[in-house]
Amino acid sequence: MNVQTKSKTADNGVNVDALLGAREALTAAPQAANFTWRAECKWLNGMHSRSTMTGFFGLGEEHTHKTPYNIDADHPECFAAEDDGATPTEIVLAALASCLTGGVASVAQHRGIQLRAVTARVEGDLNVYGVLGMDPEIRNGFNAIRVSFDIDSDASIEEVEAVVAQSQKLSPVFDIIANPGNVKVTVG
Template sequence: MNTAVMEKPEKVAINGVDVPTLLATIGAVGAQPELAQFTFRANSKWLAGTHSQARINGFSGAGGDHTRVEDFVVEGDHPSVLCGGDAAPAPVEYLLSALAACITAGIGNIASARQVKLTSVETTVEGDMDMQGILGLNDEVRNGFNNIRASFKIAGDAPSEKLQQIVEQSMARSAVLDVLTNGVKVNVDIAA
């Protein structure tokens, strides 16, 4: 009789995710929950018309302040049909993109932690908006999206049920989806 203990295979990097570091991070935060407190920030300046430019760099978390090698620069504008210069995506398009990026990142991490090799992930996010609200034409119409739809095409070396579970877990852990579905208090300070 073989009494050798079956060892679980060690988790390895897969899908571009350093799984040992991911699992170590989860373990460290589990042991020290104060490390989970993060503050992200973006600083924006008006350029002209509906065109603005935001710089993203620096955040606090994991017990300290962090800066990146260089700023990420993000510009926003409105389409010309909405009196903008069409010099950049509309802010609401960034919101849709942020939702897609957040869930897609989660899919990559979760699949990797489960040692599922992904071959492709495609995400489409669409939002419907009645512009009467934002244009001040009807106070009964909300200013933002009234419906958002997301669809995912995912392929990898696991059965479709497992791939679907990965997407569902990513949605359950998505910070952007949480903000959109549960809302968040926004505090505003105005200096004139």
């Protein structure tokens, strides 16, 4: 009996072959896997600032983005600010949603799952008593973060859940938030 298996294919816009090639290349040159990402933030006025990302180091050399990317941050008027940008905490949530969503697209592509739509919704709970110095027992950061996905695809719910779980497992931003590393702040 001749059994043929049909390979599922999908086109979610992710170059999986390049990603798999990078894995193979990095196995042979592990030092190239060390990346340094950079952002420069300039104060504009009040609580308004602009972060710019122009380049990074990786694969053993410096790289420049095709264009500088800017993110404005501020606080809403209820915090006596001008509301000229998202809050830094919202930017963190957006980074988490973006990283997980990109991971979903990559993992789905690799598994031959065609996506039609992906929406991630992220909420973070934060008590401002900590930020305002009103209660030293209340932390300044999020007490809880919730991520929910709406995914329209050709896969079963079990396959979609497995894709999301793998995206979470591989997400650097999820790891940064869930397992904070060593942060050093200097002046000068």
